Amino acid sequence: MSDDIRSASPRYDVIIIGAGISGLTAASLLARRGLRTAVIDKGYNPGGSCGILKRENVTFDQGAAMLFGFGEKGFNSHRFVFNCLEEPIDIIKHDALYCVNYSGKRIIFRSDVRLFADELAKLFPLEKENILLFYKDLGRMYQHVMVENPTFSTPDEVDPKAGLRQLIHHPVSYARFLMLINKSTRSLLSGYFKDPEVYKFFDKLTSTYCYTTVEETPAILAAVMFVDNHVGGSYYPAGSTVFLPGKLEKVIEENNGVMLMQKEVIKILFADAKPAGVELKTGEKLYADNIIYSGNVWSLYKNLLDPPYVSPERAKWAEDLVPTYPSVVLYAYVDKEVIPEDTLPIEMLVGNPDQIDESEVTVYIFSIDDKTLCPEDGHVITAIGPTFENWETKTAQEYAAKKELEKIRLSTVLEKRFPGFQKAIRYAEVATPRTLARYANKYGGSVAGPRQMLGQHMFNRLHTRSEWDTLFYCGESTVMGTGTPSVTVSGLSAANAILQKKKLTPYIFSKDMKNYVNIVRHPFHKEDLYQQFPAETREIMQRASRCQFCEDAACMKDITLNIRGIMRRVTVGNFVGAGNMIESYFEGAGTDEAVLSSCESYCIQNMLSGSPVEIREIVRNMRKRHKAQK
Secondary structure, eight states, rough: OOHHHHHHSSSSEEEEOBBBHHHHHHHHHHTTTOOEEEEEEESSBBBSSSEEEEETEEEEEOOOOOOOSSSSSSOOOHHHHHHHHTTTTTEHHHHHSEEETTTTTEOOOSSSHHHHHHHHTTTTTGHHHHHHOOOOOHHHHHIIISSSSSSOOOOOGGGHHHHHHHHHHHHHHHHHHHHHTTTTTHHHHHOOOTTTHHHHHHHHHHHHSSSTTTSSSSSSHHHHHHHHHTTOOOOOEEEEEEHHHHHHHHHHHHHOOEEEEEEEEEEEEEEEEEEEEEEHHHHHSEEEEEEEESSOOIIIIISSSGGSOOOHHHHHHHHHBOOOOOOOOEEEEEEGSSTTTTTSSEEEEOOOOSSSOOOOEEOGGGGTTTSSSSOEEEEEEEEEEESSSSOOSSSSHHHHHHHHHHHHHHHHHHHHHHHHHHHEEEEEEEOHHHHHHHOOOGGGGGGSSBOOOOOSSGGGBBBBBBTTTTTEOOOOTTTOOHHHHHHHHHHHHHHHHHHHHTTTOOOOTTTTTTOOOEEEEEOGGGGGGTTTSSSHHHHHHHHHHOOOOTTTEEEGOOOOOOHHHHHHHHTTTTTHHHHHHHHHHHHOOOOOOHHHHHHHHOOTTTHHSSSSOEEEHHHHHHHHHHHHHO
């Protein structure tokens, strides 16, 4: 490749392929250190599967919303990252982690392990003392290894000196922890429990996190997640999950990084036998000193890396990785009365204790704790479960019919837990594996990348560093696997690897770090939003939050200004990003704001509420702020 061609094309310190949570985490941390970063994603919203969709002023979580990692203790990687970024975020803590509806009993996962043992003893009365002993032993190991000396790094990037310090401080716990790497969770459980029915219950827990049974799940993963269920707690961003990726995007753009959305990378470009840039579907080529890939492993080896740069053995390894189950998602808005008062925001419905099948559904009802998501007389439902259907159809009509049948099947599952559910539905739609592949780049609709089962777990996945010193990996296909706290650690490790390479200061935990995660009370209401902002700013953010973020945004049909993206940024307080987009547009199109009148006339809110989003006023406000900042 010619140096002249590369010098004439846009160049960055780091290009991040994929705007999921892992890629955004890496990009925000690197931008905060002053590196010129570019995040590229084919979607129009950042966040991957963590984000929202709106339907008639009702807000649904797309997928990843069972959030851990914001607590004061435990595996709190989200808290660590926001503290590193010095970016405030309001978070709701649920009273209990979640509830498992199992064999006619409701098992609530409480922070107090003794209370949880009482719950589990409803199912296994003869095993109560063993349950307490099991959690006591795991809790001690978890405290010594995970809590006392937090190291937010993937195992392949752990500093040997830090590992040695932990080993010296708690040799028994650390050695035992490492011994669990290649043992199954079943073998771990067998040291405590005699009742074989116990294994079936824990199957449901591992399937929730890892999409694997206790026979398949590495014990080292289970040992962490079983305890963190009670120590860390579960959380939800106040105002919806738009704030989690939105805050990371805010840091990127405030530190001169760029978000290149609706741009698809089709190839990683090489120079001097090393990754040196990317080619977009449009034919545009961008170059960087380093590249971070945060997508799935199959797309990497099948599409982005040219065969001459990949050995047949490595290509075969990637092809043979077993993905998690394809999933379907039901989004429903229902009458408030159909959801009992004792319902938790997260409930797992187990239809068949003997195996993982389509009757196993996890239900998220975050409107219980966050009243900003919908009107007070309703509840928002996101229900996710596996599907074993063949979703390849010959016609659009056949596909639509299958989706309708799936909507009925899923609502029937929920009817068993919430009698009257089907009659209480005000709105419902279904996302299939094809939907998840299209919008969240989930390979075949598998929501969690390669299954975290023995043989393809931990070091048998993509590492942070590739075989080239200019290409790095993060995301659910890497060592940490799935879950927002895990992919956050993977993004952090990728960022630190590049910082170390450039001899810049990496992000390391310190007990003196200032906390920027604000735990707010619940139920959280619309009037609670934006309380930290001045009245005028709060008003403009509330106006922007009325935007429906439509996929086919009618307001943008006669204009190249990304109105949808501006409204999303203003909603989360990213005024720099919004201002930059607006000024870039007006520099090329002149200064006439009159064109925005037609945008308001096309706004869907005219039909929904009789008045459009106040696009002109919001744009005018952002332009004023932008000029004042200069």
